[in-house]
Amino acid sequence: DARVTQTPRHKVTEMGQEVTMRCQPILGHNTVFWYRQTMMQGLELLAYFRNRAPLDDSGMPKDRFSAEMPDATLATLKIQPSEPRDSAVYFCASGYATHRGSLEPQHFGDGTRLSIL
Amino acid sequence: KNEVEQSPQNLTAQEGEFITINCSYSVGISALHWLQQHPGGGIVSLFMLSSGKKKHGRLIATINIQEKHSSLHITASHPRDSAVYICAVRLETGNQFYFGTGTSLTVIP
Numbered sequence: 001d002a003r004v005t006q007t008p009r010h011k012v013t014e015m016g017q018e019v020t021m022r023c024q025p026i027l028g029h030n031t032v033f034w035y036r037q038t039m040m041q042g043l044e045l046l047a048y049f050r051n052r053a054p055l056d057d058s059g060m061p062k063d064r065f066s067a068e069m070p071d072a073t074l075a076t077l078k079i080q081p082s083e084p085r086d087s088a089v090y091f092c093a094s095g096y097a098t099h100r101g102s103l104e105p106q107h108f109g110d111g112t113r114l115s116i117l
Numbered sequence: 118k119n120e121v122e123q124s125p126q127n128l129t130a131q132e133g134e135f136i137t138i139n140c141s142y143s144v145g146i147s148a149l150h151w152l153q154q155h156p157g158g159g160i161v162s163l164f165m166l167s168s169g170k171k172k173h174g175r176l177i178a179t180i181n182i183q184e185k186h187s188s189l190h191i192t193a194s195h196p197r198d199s200a201v202y203i204c205a206v207r208l209e210t211g212n213q214f215y216f217g218t219g220t221s222l223t224v225i226p
Binding site: 042043044045048055056058059089091093095103104105106107108110111 | 148150152158159160161162163164165203205207211212213214216217218219
């Protein structure tokens, strides 16, 4: 059964440290999403890619966050420097969009639970 | 004001009941997404729809574009349906998504 794989599952680090979260999308999917979920804000879309190109990153704080897709099998989300307010669960999801932009339901990873002390 | 409003916020039902969760939005959209988040935190994409109705098992999602409203129905509810249901919309212009705050459903045996 194909799955979206996220690593690490949990991360605890001190503020100021760099954090890198990784996501392996389902093979064949051409769209990758990064979400953040907190108790206060709920679920938010940070950025998403289609065919490895960033389609929208308006939800992502640009000064400390960066998202990339070095290749079709890997998406990364980096925070540098990290702050306590970045503590959240970060989900990656992948899906397939047709050439007309119609998007099929997304498949979610299990998330990375990040705690910044 | 949130662009996406869900109701109710919390819902408790007896096993077997028919359940309806509502989502209203105030922006032009190209698609609407229903998500299910289980108590353990895992998220499942239930439906993406831009018109009409979709059905999968005991779940039915409908959308009325003119009224800017979507409903998620669960027939013959079961305790395993207990979860938070989240509505999200993709804007008609641009590529942004807006999310509702979720409806927490508890189905009692």
